[in-house]
Amino acid sequence: MNKISKEELDVISEVVSEQESRRNFFKKTATYSMGALAAASVVAPVMLSANEHIKANAEDDPNIMEEKPWATKWGAGVDEGLYGMPSPYEHNVTRRITPILASGNTRASIAVTPIQDLSGIIVPNGLFFNRNHGGTPTINPNEHRLMIHGLVEKPIVLTMEQLKRYPSVSRIHFLECPANGGPEWRGPQFNSIQFAKGFMSCAEWTGVYLKDIIKDLGLKPEAQWMLAEGNDSSHMGRTIPVDKVLDDVMIVWGQNGEALRPEQGYPIRIVVPGWEANLCVKWLARLEFSAEPYYAKEETSKYTALKHTGKAIQHFYVNEVNSVITSPCPEKPWTDLKKGDMVEIEGLAWSGFGTITTVDVSFDGGKNWTEASLKGLVIEKAWTRFSIMHEYTGKPMLLSSRAADDAGHIQPSVKNERAAVGIEGVYHRNGIHTWEIDAKGVVTNVQILS
Amino acid sequence: MYKSYHKKIVASTLLASVVFLGTACNASNDEKKSTIETKSTAQAQSAVATNTPMNTEGFTKREIDAVGPANALVSETVKKTYEHNGKMVIDGGVTYPIVNGKTGAYYVNETAHKTPFHNGKPATANEQKAWDIDVMPDGTGLPEGSGSVEEGDEVYEEKCASCHGDFGAGSGLYPKLTAGNAYEAQKTLMHQRINPDDDGPQRVFGSNWPYASTLWWYIKTGMPHQAPMSLTNDEVYALTAYILYINEIKIDGVLVDDEYVLDRAKFLKIVMPNVDGFEPKINGPKGADNAREYYNNPLNYGNGVRCMKDCFEGEPKVSRIIRPIADFTPALTAEKTMPAATAAAVPGQATYEASCAVCHATDSMGAPAVGDKAAWAAVLEKGIDKVYHNANNGINGMPPKGGAMDLTDAQMKEVVDYMVNASK
Numbered sequence: 091m092n093k094i095s096k097e098e099l100d101v102i103s104e105v106v107s108e109q110e111s112r113r114n115f116f117k118k119t120a121t122y123s124m125g126a127l128a129a130a131s132v133v134a135p136v137m138l139s140a141n142e143h144i145k146a147n148a149e150d151d152p153n154i155m156e157e158k159p160w161a162t163k164w165g166a167g168v169d170e171g172l173y174g175m176p177s178p179y180e181h182n183v184t185r186r187i188t189p190i191l192a193s194g195n196t197r198a199s200i201a202v203t204p205i206q207d208l209s210g211i212i213v214p215n216g217l218f219f220n221r222n223h224g225g226t227p228t229i230n231p232n233e234h235r236l237m238i239h240g241l242v243e244k245p246i247v248l249t250m251e252q253l254k255r256y257p258s259v260s261r262i263h264f265l266e267c268p269a270n271g272g273p274e275w276r277g278p279q280f281n282s283i284q285f286a287k288g289f290m291s292c293a294e295w296t297g298v299y300l301k302d303i304i305k306d307l308g309l310k311p312e313a314q315w316m317l318a319e320g321n322d323s324s325h326m327g328r329t330i331p332v333d334k335v336l337d338d339v340m341i342v343w344g345q346n347g348e349a350l351r352p353e354q355g356y357p358i359r360i361v362v363p364g365w366e367a368n369l370c371v372k373w374l375a376r377l378e379f380s381a382e383p384y385y386a387k388e389e390t391s392k393y394t395a396l397k398h399t400g401k402a403i404q405h406f407y408v409n410e411v412n413s414v415i416t417s418p419c420p421e422k423p424w425t426d427l428k429k430g431d432m433v434e435i436e437g438l439a440w441s442g443f444g445t446i447t448t449v450d451v452s453f454d455g456g457k458n459w460t461e462a463s464l465k466g467l468v469i470e471k472a473w474t475r476f477s478i479m480h481e482y483t484g485k486p487m488l489l490s491s492r493a494a495d496d497a498g499h500i501q502p503s504v505k506n507e508r509a510a511v512g513i514e515g516v517y518h519r520n521g522i523h524t525w526e527i528d529a530k531g532v533v534t535n536v537q538i539l540s
Numbered sequence: 541m542y543k544s545y546h547k548k549i550v551a552s553t554l555l556a557s558v559v560f561l562g563t564a565c566n567a568s569n570d571e572k573k574s575t576i577e578t579k580s581t582a583q584a585q586s587a588v589a590t591n592t593p594m595n596t597e598g599f600t601k602r603e604i605d606a607v608g609p610a611n612a613l614v615s616e617t618v619k620k621t622y623e624h625n626g627k628m629v630i631d632g633g634v635t636y637p638i639v640n641g642k643t644g645a646y647y648v649n650e651t652a653h654k655t656p657f658h659n660g661k662p663a664t665a666n667e668q669k670a671w672d673i674d675v676m677p678d679g680t681g682l683p684e685g686s687g688s689v690e691e692g693d694e695v696y697e698e699k700c701a702s703c704h705g706d707f708g709a710g711s712g713l714y715p716k717l718t719a720g721n722a723y724e725a726q727k728t729l730m731h732q733r734i735n736p737d738d739d740g741p742q743r744v745f746g747s748n749w750p751y752a753s754t755l756w757w758y759i760k761t762g763m764p765h766q767a768p769m770s771l772t773n774d775e776v777y778a779l780t781a782y783i784l785y786i787n788e789i790k791i792d793g794v795l796v797d798d799e800y801v802l803d804r805a806k807f808l809k810i811v812m813p814n815v816d817g818f819e820p821k822i823n824g825p826k827g828a829d830n831a832r833e834y835y836n837n838p839l840n841y842g843n844g845v846r847c848m849k850d851c852f853e854g855e856p857k858v859s860r861i862i863r864p865i866a867d868f869t870p871a872l873t874a875e876k877t878m879p880a881a882t883a884a885a886v887p888g889q890a891t892y893e894a895s896c897a898v899c900h901a902t903d904s905m906g907a908p909a910v911g912d913k914a915a916w917a918a919v920l921e922k923g924i925d926k927v928y929h930n931a932n933n934g935i936n937g938m939p940p941k942g943g944a945m946d947l948t949d950a951q952m953k954e955v956v957d958y959m960v961n962a963s964k
Contacts, residue, residue: 181879186868194703194714195898197765206874224765239668247667248660255659257652276733278861282872285865299653301624306658314828317674323768325761327674331828336624337635364633376671383822384674385751387758391743394818395841400730400741402748403841404818405831407631410841421874443633445644447613450846455856459848470636470644488856492844496618497634498611500844504859510842512732514741518841526858537859540852 176216183207185217186284190273197225198324200267202288205414205438206421211262211466211473213291215346220353221267221289223388224324227373231357236341240317240378243308250357254343256298261340262472264440265367266290266409268393268517275513278535283419286535287523290409290440292473295361296344300377301336313379317386318360321375327386328369329405330362332379338363341374364442364471365407366517368393398512411441411501412520413449413476413493424531429484435462439474443497449476455488455538456503456522462491484531488538490524504537617644620836630828632835675757679808682756686803687778689785689796695775696782699764702899702906702937708786712902715744722746722787726813736862746787750818752810756780766898766943777802784810888958891951895944900959906937908963916963924960931956 146155176183185201192199200221203213220226231250239245270289273279280286309332316335319327330339340361343350350356355372362369368388383389383405394402415437418424427433439446446468450459462478476491494500502510504521526536612620617639621628629635636644675681696704704710708717719725725747733740742748745755760776762768771779781802789796792809796802820834821827834840866872892900892910899907908915919927931952934940941947947955 178878179876182870182873182875182877184870186870186872188865188868189713190865190867192713194712194765224762224768237663237667237671239663239672245663245668246660247663252659256657257649257655259646259648261646273865276736277859279863279865281861281864281866282868284872285868302653302657303659306656312825314825319674323762323765325673325768331630331831333622333625333627333630333828333832337622365631378672378674380676381825382676382678383827385677385754386674387754387762390745390750390754391748396729396741396743398730398732401817401819402729403820404750405820405822406841407831407835408633421872441633443631444618445634448846450848455858457851457856459851467645470634488858492846494844494846496613497620497632498613499632499838500846502842502844506844507842510839513734514732520842522844526860535861539857539859540854 183217185220186288188285198223200289202284203291204284204421205288205290205416206283206419208416211292211438211469211475212346213293215293215348215351215354218291218293218345218351218354219265219267219289221367222322222324222353223326224322226353227322228352229322229357229373234321234357234375236358236375236377238303238307238377240380241310241313242304242379243310244306246307248303250343253298253303253341253358256302258296258344259299259340260294260296260344261338261361261363262292262294262467262469263361263363264290264292264409264442264471264473265361265370266440266442268366268368268406268409270409271519271521271523272516274535274537275515275519278537281420281535283414283416283421283535287414290367292440293345294347295340295342296347297340297342297358297361300339300341300360303341304336309379312381315380315383317376317378317380317384318369318371318374319376319378320355320359320371320373322373326371326388327384328371328388329384329386330360330365330369331405331407334362334365334407362407364409364444366393366409369407393517395511395515395517397510397515403511403515403518406518407442409440409442410518410520411439411443411446411493411495411499413437413439413491413501414523415451415489415491415525418489418527418531418533419525420533420535423533424482424527427482427484427531429482431482433480433482434477435480435489436475436477437462437491439464439476439491439493440472441493441495441497441499442471443495443499445470445496446474446476446493447496448494449474450492451476451478452490452492453480453487455524456490456492456540459492482531484529486529487527488524488536489527490522490538492522503540505539617642628832628836630832630835632838673757673761675753675760677751677753679753679804682753682804682807683773684804685773685777686801687774687776687781688801689778689781689798691775692778692780692782692785695771695779697937698939699771699943700779702939703765708783717745717783718786719744719747720788722789723813725787726817729814729817744787745783746789746813748814748817750812750815752780752784752807752812755783756807764943766895767945777804777807780807789813886958886961888951888954888956891947891955892958895947896942896955896959899938899942910959910962913963916960920960924956927960928953928956 146152183204185203187199187201201219203217203219234250236248236253267289271287274286313332316330316332317327318330319325341358342361343358345351345354350359355374358374359372360370360374389404394404395406396402415435417436424433435451439449446464449462449464451462452459460478462476465475465477468474492501501520501522507521524536524538526534612634614620617636619635619637622635623637638648638650641648641650672681703714704717710716719742725742728742728747731739731741756776759779760771781796781800784796785798785800789810791806820830822831900910903909903912903915908919932941932949941952
């Protein structure tokens, strides 16, 4: 740091003493004028203002013509809310729950993200969807350990400090519950984008590549699988193939620049980019390598997709290419639009296979399609925004989106997806999503079976 | 006593069988299903045999030709293979090798990732033993021990029935542990609920899970839900025996009846009815390669085609919401308002919500529901002191302190008072 010269120090001291004398002056003044201030409050709303000489007409917006209390009174000091919170007016922008998504109680349930209220591709940490299997633990990071063992030459235990000494990487990836949209295999049920598509979020994750640690340990050639296990009360484990581990799997402690929230796995979780968020085990404590798969409790009737053949897809890794229009949606209708208004149709596309290449939008239920613009950052295994302009006609329409990715996958129609897997899959539903918009601009969740 | 249980289960199985016989399975596949090896997929998958059966029903030739790695935008910076072994990706996606110091959009400090670190300390044998809690299908991790169906029934009644219901029938949204005879219930996995009232596939332990090792592991490390890791190995064997019993599983040809005693050797002979019910096949040295082959053929799980004009005949067929779900907390609204002031916390309320509401929020588990005046009037007939006593010592299906053994007597009194006052 630069040294402060004697001269500069004297100047600073003068400023400080001047401030102190002023503060004393204000203290005295404040005491004398308390009564005056109270009187001023009583006589509100008549206030002295720069506009006092302007007489408001009927067409003038009173929000402009009248002074607001926040413009005429002190706001909060910087010492209030040292960890900041959203405006209280935003309290309806929140995760939400519904009993049907719980396995009995709120410890094994999901709270979903209000994607209708979000912009860009980053979800604030307090709104990131939360799926638990045994409740959110409060883990002391000083007592938390990560063990890596099994088919490695050198099994190790890391403290959190030791883990964070590996070279860090930051990556933007979506995490999606593979049951996102799952309650709607047999038809639409939620007239809400938050519940129809909000089992997902996207964040910038900071941690280490697991392969950077593995290279120190001597992975044995017969190792095909890795168990990732948390030490919350559910002790949830999942099997991950070594091929993915050595590609881009991360152990993360950071989420959007700060520590993981407790409900996201504090102090550490695993992130398996593009794959089922259920594989991204929270409160991560143990990694074990083996020659055979583990068959954990979430690799049974849960997290397998039953096809109409009676066979279920197991180890269904990728959250496939998908998209949804976020504006309009049931929560953000077009009821305020007039015929002839120009309006931006906006949405989210994502693919666990790779990077979004195109998104098409249909105004007639998927019969004809127009390519939309991608906008903002287009990054692999991350939310991608798309947009298309529209002149509002006031006529009913069926509005759909269809995404494609660089791995050669195209979002299937509901009909195509049903042909491949039936209607009992529960997980991995990525069929084209459609909103029906009526003549009043009200938006409803529908599916197109053509 | 067990005979009567058994009758009940048999009855439910019969019912399930009738329903099964009366339900038409989806006839759109089976015989007509054919194995199609398309030109495009065959070209790109030269390293991968394309002998996975695909369901092509409902796909046009154009759609079938459109799928697969042939359409991947492979380049110097986007690959269908892994850097570390050159093999095709396992998931049907692409990889982004580091080229000119970048992977995808991200710059990389390549030197950092090549540096050895050797952080941490060696994991001792004891540490590994203490944490290695998984149990694998071949018996790895399964300790010696034994337990009978009869013992399992007792533990079940005490520690499990309050959530999973009588005989594993489930309660509220807590999972069912049986759908009757597992071999019969397994056949329902073909069911598709095409009409709203159709019977669906029964996805419970007996009918669906491939391996019993998962059940043992789950019970040992995850149950009871509010007090995991609290059961002895013998208790876990006993509960496993009981759950096999209510699913009417046979081990080595012998039905697990009400006198069955399970041990490690017998456990390892269990073959679940649906062991072959999953794809891709991931066991053995070719397991990962089988997954590779399966996921590089998107027809196994659905794919679209980028049609732009006149993509179907006639008007779109629209499916609308029939049974809406709108029980959302908090209710959906886009309003920008100040939140209503929150009421001051009532003593006992936090404890109630943390430890008691699981059972007492509704009467679905037989516990008197908070707010149910009649139920609580009945509870109070013998005086408040008796209620405090029962809360501390357990009553009917409720274990002592409802299983929340960390609560002090003072906290228990406070929470009882809260529940009583909330039910007046």
